[in-house]
Amino acid sequence: MDNQIILINPPSPFLINQKCFLPLGILYLAAVLEKNNIPVKVIDLAGAEDSLEPALDNYPGRPLYGITASTPQYPYAKKIKDIIKSRNRDARVIIGGSHPSSVPKQCLKDGFDCVVVGEGENAVLDIVKASREKKELPSLIRLPYIPVLDSIPFPARHLLPINSYGYDIGQEGRATTIITSRGCAFSCVFCSKDVWQQGARFHSVDYVIEELRSVISDYGIKHFLFLDDAINLKKERIHDLCLKLKPLRIKWRCYARADFNAKETLLAMKEAGCVEIGVGVESGSQKILDTVGKGSTVARNTSFINECKEAGITANAFIMIGLPGEDYQTVEATRRWMEEARPDKFGFNIFMPYAGTPVYNNPQNYDLLIYDIPQEHSWVKGRQGEYRCYVATSKLSSQEILRLFSELFEYYSRLLNWRPGVGELNRLIA
Ligand code: B12
Numbered sequence: 001m002d003n004q005i006i007l008i009n010p011p012s013p014f015l016i017n018q019k020c021f022l023p024l025g026i027l028y029l030a031a032v033l034e035k036n037n038i039p040v041k042v043i044d045l046a047g048a049e050d051s052l053e054p055a056l057d058n059y060p061g062r063p064l065y066g067i068t069a070s071t072p073q074y075p076y077a078k079k080i081k082d083i084i085k086s087r088n089r090d091a092r093v094i095i096g097g098s099h100p101s102s103v104p105k106q107c108l109k110d111g112f113d114c115v116v117v118g119e120g121e122n123a124v125l126d127i128v129k130a131s132r133e134k135k136e137l138p139s140l141i142r143l144p145y146i147p148v149l150d151s152i153p154f155p156a157r158h159l160l161p162i163n164s165y166g167y168d169i170g171q172e173g174r175a176t177t178i179i180t181s182r183g184c185a186f187s188c189v190f191c192s193k194d195v196w197q198q199g200a201r202f203h204s205v206d207y208v209i210e211e212l213r214s215v216i217s218d219y220g221i222k223h224f225l226f227l228d229d230a231i232n233l234k235k236e237r238i239h240d241l242c243l244k245l246k247p248l249r250i251k252w253r254c255y256a257r258a259d260f261n262a263k264e265t266l267l268a269m270k271e272a273g274c275v276e277i278g279v280g281v282e283s284g285s286q287k288i289l290d291t292v293g294k295g296s297t298v299a300r301n302t303s304f305i306n307e308c309k310e311a312g313i314t315a316n317a318f319i320m321i322g323l324p325g326e327d328y329q330t331v332e333a334t335r336r337w338m339e340e341a342r343p344d345k346f347g348f349n350i351f352m353p354y355a356g357t358p359v360y361n362n363p364q365n366y367d368l369l370i371y372d373i374p375q376e377h378s379w380v381k382g383r384q385g386e387y388r389c390y391v392a393t394s395k396l397s398s399q400e401i402l403r404l405f406s407e408l409f410e411y412y413s414r415l416l417n418w419r420p421g422v423g424e425l426n427r428l429i430a
Pocket residue numbers: 011012020021022023024025026028029065066067068069070071072073094095096097098099102116118119120121123124179183190191192193195227228229354355378379380381382430
């Protein structure tokens with residue numbers, strides 16, 4: 001039977017490796033469609049930026065297409081939509097994901113037939129049903145959030161060749177991704193929250209264990225990246241999860257908040273197979289942490305790194321230069337923090353504001369100037385040497401931010417004796 005709908009992940013040429021992770025968002029949509037006996041095909045166009053036309057050759061003439069897009073993927077999403085429409089004027093092209101959720105009206109202006117804001121599972125079902133009944137599609141859909149996350153089936157991983165994806169978490173064998181919650185209870189002013197809004201919803205621990213078991217038994221994969229914004233938001237839950245993870249004997253990496261139930265939890269995580277934690281340190285300056293609403297302290301960030309070391313978990317500190325209010329003193333504070341705390345790894349980037357965030361909407365309230373950002377360059381972490389800066393503060397021009405970034409990047413690399421993109425080039429880095 002023809003596929004009723006084709007779901008597409010556009011290329012991300014700015015990433016060092018485009019095929020690290022399965023596009024979980026559209027795989028959740030596919031799972032819900034399959035559960036409702038609706039035929040669906042998923043295409044991942046990772047790496048196909050120079051061959052979009054031929055890449056789409058195999059799939060002509062479907063009535064419905066759904067494209068997902070983050071901001072830097074959006075220019076490719078538009079090109080894909082144009083190709084589809086040039087081949088079949090009657091095809092309907094829907095767009096969802098982080099970028100359309102922030103700027104839905106712009107997507108409609110750009111010629112998409114329907115924009116889904118926020119959670120997509122119920123929306124895509126409604127859209128397919130409307131299309132089958134030959135009803136006009138609404139141009140914008142924003143449905144209430146699904147109250148019980150466990151009612152959603154596991155992502156339809158079988159629709160993509162999972163073995164051609166992979167991420168190295170420093171253990172033998174590839175890792176794949178899983179997400180156990182949606183959203184975050186905090187409100188950092190640079191964080192894009194238009195998909196999940198404020199607050200977090202959680203899968204039950206039993207659901208998570210069941211999903212992990214199914215991935216282990218279907219694909220033999222035993223390494224995972226938990227993609228939750230912060231895995232440790234609820235103390236009881238993370239401890240319960242760790243207890244139930246132990247018998248699975250998996251290795252995993254995750255993101256966590258530094259200011260939550262640290263030491264005891266870190267030890268439990270280590271015992272449950274956690275090898276690395278990515279933590280949003282952001283800056284070594286308390287003034288900056290307060291300005292961006294991080295809700296944490298520099299001292300707490302330092303303790304967290306130390307506690308990770310004690311627990312034997314690699315700490316990967318994410319830091320940005322060019323945040324609102326940045327000046328020479330705050331950059332120096334970050335440099336000193338790095339010297340003192342010495343996390344095992346770092347993700348060091350220039351701040352990139354995204355549409356829909358408080359700082360993007362009102363930069364003047366935050367001592368920030370934002371220049372025109374070409375969408376294809378709107379990434380924060382990509383290929384080394386290609387970084388650009390599109391912000392300035394009252395004390396630092398964008399050129400100066402770029403210069404300080406490069407200087408600090410070199411400094412960190414020497415300090416930690418680790419060069420992202422060189423020593424780790426053969427690893428798969430997002
Ligand atoms: C894991 C992750 C990554 C991973 C993996 C991405 C992947 N392919 O899975 C890596 C490290 C590669 C990554 C890279 C980047 N990321 Co990222 N990432 C995330 C994170 C933490 C989770 C993504 C996820 O799996 N979510 C779970 C799924 C279920 O949600 P979802 O994809 O949004 O899909 C749901 C809805 O959006 C909707 N939907 C999505 N697509 C569609 C399509 C249709 C047709 C419909 C109807 C509905 C629909 O339905 C889905 C199910 O409900 C999110 C934050 C978050 N919590 O979501 C940030 C996030 C998506 N990333 C962000 C950014 C900025 C980036 C980068 C630009 C960073 C960089 N390197 O410069 C790149 C862009 C990469 C890319 N290809 O788009 C921003 C996006 C902001 C924006 N305006 O686009 C986010 C929102 C973080 C934030 N809060 O600021 N990222």
